[in-house]
Amino acid sequence: MSNATPITVVGNITRDPEIRFTQTGVPVARLSIAATPRKFDKATNKWIDGETTFWACTAWRSLAEHAAESLRKGDRVIASGTVTTQRWTDKDTKEARERMVLDLDDVGPSLLWTDATVTRTGARRAAPANGDTWGDFDAAGATSPQTPTDDNPPF
Structure with missing residues (x-):
């Protein structure tokens, strides 16, 4: 829109x-x-x-x-x-x-007056463009929920 x-x-x-x-x-x-x-x-x-x-x-x-x-x-x-x-x-x-x-x-x-704990749900994300490994990719290109293999974010 x-x-x-x-x-x-x-x-x-x-x-x-x-x-x-x-x-x-x-x-x-x-x-x-x-x-x-x-x-x-x-x-x-x-x-x-x-x-x-x-x-x-x-x-x-x-x-x-x-x-x-x-x-x-x-x-x-x-x-x-x-x-x-x-x-x-x-x-x-x-x-x-x-x-x-x-x-x-x-x-x-809002974290103004409270604490929160974040729990990742294993949401799908796109494959890294630079060739880094960020988990296993299935045939559809979706990632399995895994910990990244390095410390760089996928963006």
């Missing part, structure tokens, strides 16, 4: 991510993020909360599975994605409805 609106949201998850599967078996997770801006009021010498914005978010495929397994209500997260508008007709009232949704490209815990 060349005219997509990419944004990054930092906030708290308002409910546990809910994962479902499409008819073809593709995982999709829904979650909601509340983002409340804060600013310092010099007159009162206190922090003041602004108006909270609630973001309905959708994650697909492996991101959906990882989000559902890793994130919980109350977790502070950093989420990035594109804003889209969902439109539908209400079944009961027959009224046209719409809402803005953040289609997630990535989401993870």
Whole structure:
């Protein structure tokens, strides 16, 4: 999408991510993020909360599975994605409805006030261009999850 609106949201998850599967078996997770801006009021010498914005978010495929397994209500997260508008007709009232949704490209815990442990899942990656060995490659070019043979990153 060349005219997509990419944004990054930092906030708290308002409910546990809910994962479902499409008819073809593709995982999709829904979650909601509340983002409340804060600013310092010099007159009162206190922090003041602004108006909270609630973001309905959708994650697909492996991101959906990882989000559902890793994130919980109350977790502070950093989420990035594109804003889209969902439109539908209400079944009961027959009224046209719409809402803005953040289609997630990535989401993870904020480390501002917490610790997190990263567990790699063995995601597939492309073969190194410079001929270095980064694990065994199958016929489709996907790597098996192995430790790199040297200290250089694959990019």
